[in-house]
Amino acid sequence: MTLISCHRGARFTAPENTFPAFDAALAQGGEILEFDVRQSHDGVLYVLHDDSVDRTTDGSGLIAELTSTELDALDAGSWFAPRFEGLRLPRLEAFFERYKTRAQFYIEVKWADCAAIARLIRQLDIASQCYTCSFSEEMHLDMLRYAPEVRQMVHWRREGNAEAAIEKYNAAIVEFFDQEGHAHHDFTL
Template identity: 45%
Template sequence: MHKAKIVCHRGASQTAPENTMASLEGAIALGAFAVEFDIRTSKDDVLYVMHDETVDRTTNGSGYFSDMTSAEIDELDAGSWFGAEFAGERVPRLDAFLDACKGRIATYAEIKLADPARVRDKLASRRLLADAWTFSFDQGIRAETRARVPDFRRMVLFEHVGSVERAVALGAHILEFNENTLTPERCSEAKAAGLLTQMFYGGSERAVFETAVRCGVEQMNIDAVNLFREVEADLLADVD
């Protein structure tokens, strides 16, 4: 067994407000291999790091993100909801977020609503593309990414494709499992087919992490980084 690479889901989201510069810095401080973040487009066509369709949950504003201009978004407080010490944290513009990633951490760009070619070009201009990958729950965006930016590495979900064979046929580079789809056989099959294996898990059950370690998942897209490392260390020590 080998140590998995850590992908911080929405940054270090257990210790800082998700999808902010603070959560990015937290992910880097944790020694993560990559940061996962979400991308949306403002009404006036500026790209931002934001998960939800509305700003209600993670800022002091309200309304649909796509209905807001960049001037309005830049005024939002994206930190106070998480803790008073993060008051004044802003919704990051994608440009600034990627600038802060350069030379420090790899990037997993989940596109909620944005032109994948624009995202790809912003990564490429900063020499981040080689270590970057992308995914979208929007089928149209996934198809557009395959067609227009074939050099942008793509991830697929096992729950979407249903088989390793289908992931390969789609030209995927990374196959992501969750706690319901991960099995040792599927993980081994994916590796044999040349796919990088990843697991998403937003919870903190030790048994789930133990399964991931025993299956040999290569990348963990998670929130509870410290707990995973504890479980992993215990299992690797048993092997030694």
């Protein structure tokens, strides 16, 4: 079985990590929405890749140092094209609510309260639709601790070999890279 995962949505059609990008990804046949989670200074979870808002909004500064009020006021679309002017950054809860009946979720935790992410996943009853990963050892282990029912993705080199990585992280997805550096994912569904 092949599943199509959409990295930050259809980010060549609409601004990455926004509702129009994910809507377009699903319209183009996507089944798994891959996105990143970061947390505002006041603890609100957002769908955003970079640690700052500089590249993908009209603002500047680190997400972790900005409040949700400041983040909610940013334009996340006009950098991409004028027709997306006024587009807002999606909060994680609104994102899950919008797509919970239409997609699976591949969540990369950049830096956020993993217990809050786990609570939200349980509250919306979407654990069976979620995969999580993180390049931060702390975030990865926190997600495993707070949401053991959610499938984990791990890079095979993290523990030196695939078997050790699977055992330590209870991984359902193992990421490999070929000689050209292209990522390949093996899933256990």
